[in-house]
Amino acid sequence: MKVNKIAVIGAGLMGAGISYVSAASGYEVIMTDLDEAAINRGLSRIKYYVESGVKRGKLSPEDGEKIISRLATTTNLSKAVSDVDLVIEAVFENMDVKKKLFREMDRAAKPQTILASNTSSLSITELGKVTNRPDKVIGMHYFSPVPAMKLLEVIIGKDTTDDTVQTALEVGEKQRKITVKAIDSPGFIVNRLRAQISRAVLQIYEQGLASAEEIDTAMKEKFGTPMGSLELTDFVGLDVSLGTGSTLERELGDCYKVPEILKKYVEEGRIGRKAGKGFYAYEDDQKRSLEEPKGADPDWLVNRIIMPYLREAMIEFETGIASKDDIDKAMKLGSNYKEGPFETIERLGLDVVREELKKLQQEFGDCYSPPKMLH
Template identity: 40%
Template sequence: MKNIAVIGAGTMGNGIAHSFAQYGYKVQLIDISEKGLKKGMETIASNLDRMVSKEKITEEQKQETLDNITTFTSIAEGVENASVVVEAATENTELKLKIFRELDKACPEDTILASNTSSISITQIASVVSHPERVIGMHFMNPVPVMRLVEIIRGYNTSDKITKTIMELSKDLEKVPVEVNDYPGFVANRILMPMINEAIETLYNGVAGVYEIDTVMKLGMAHPMGPLQLADFIGLDVCHSILEVMYNGFKNPKYAPCPLLTNMVRAGKTGVKSGEGFYDYAESRKAEKISAQFNK
């Protein structure tokens, strides 16, 4: 159980790889491009440097963590010795099904296959593999090295043994695993996304501005981050995808993405990663705008 493969070197994937490697696991980080892997490893190194500067880890521990990670551009090669595979690709159903079909061919039948999906049905994902009882959801929170919660999602066929193993594995990372059942949005996003969507509707209807909405929720509801800023950090495209999954799953209009959110995603304004969402994240203005508003 000390060999973990992580598919996807983006925000969630590199965070998951970082967490496992920091706790002594050998990690095979897999991405379709060398560029993506390089960027992912740079992010991990930068986050480790921050931990060193805060004296949370030593320079030696940082190097040990980096040494525990090996990169691959081939799924078949990357998962060869893995006991657990954690898929952390883009939140797209067809892409995830494609990856799990490939994993079914490449992995021994006793390899545990986990998905970091934030909303897509684990039962649906498991339907494309020959042993669906080994498929489970392992939904980490962002930023992964910092956030302690892991939603453990049982598909319809997920076995008790696999669930117990993944619960214990999460605890080994000093995370707090919470077991939930397989329904659209699970628990975290079934509650969070309608709130974010309602905040966007509030802006769309002209009730208040971005800063005002976030300030009300921060100071009035004791949220550490306002819902619009949080949406920017999650990615507006990700929020939109999750809402669509829930809307299609429940056939309930309350989950329909706000037209403003849809238009922003179409315009490429997806939040922090694009440089602009509800806030402007351009480097030249980031300190002035974000720090002034949220670090008072």
């Protein structure tokens, strides 16, 4: 289907970013939120993206004006969706809120309109079921900040048709995103893999085997991640991380159990940068370590952290969630990793990964068993 007009629901961090990249790629956009104040915050963010594009010479002032002219706003949801080809929803990450919205959008939109959600972890199939058009419901999972991050995960629900998938891919490509496809499943590709890194890191930290700084430095220096997992969690918010982790635990079981330390810190309000304290303390935007080094070996740390992640990538592939190529692409573009998990497996060698997982399995049980492709 040819898309000309897009409605974006929610003018927050993601909604504003999605509206900007859509208008910048030539679509007519209508952005909506609950009230004018929220819309104005979204508009300010979009203007900031335009101004910084002009300042950096990426956009001419005329192009900037054209982007703004393609953008309309309203607080009336029915009006926003009544005459568009595609709706992209980016409201709070709450299933009840999203279901209510999908019912309303289904009533107000034309029958052929595609309804997409930018959810980070909720089920696309479940959202589709509350509508009369589950074949036209899909996930379009952008990464933050939307103008800068190249990745778009296109999430295919049980009832989503090929036509709908094709349209979402075409829109993503026109928005200059690199698209990957994933079957609807908790955490999709990237968040599910990141959760395994985070889980291993939290277990090591909880057991007092390494300080936050030792863990983060090892991952940056020895594995090449742009940020350490704990500083990234502080940045994103421990509450947000707990939300994703809890969804995975609920949907996928005990092998995805969120370590207690994360729940404890969230209960104490120690939720990261925005609270001034998480795994580090923050004063005047300066990060300060909270513990003395424990003398952990950086090679041991990296090995212990990445093995469960590599195992999870193999499980995503074996259970048909995504192709190896898309999994690699997704981790490189969605997390800025130097290499994707299958490239890491190839570099280390299948035998090494199998042996390391067997050791972990002996020590901690079957949540670390080597997947089928290593048999």
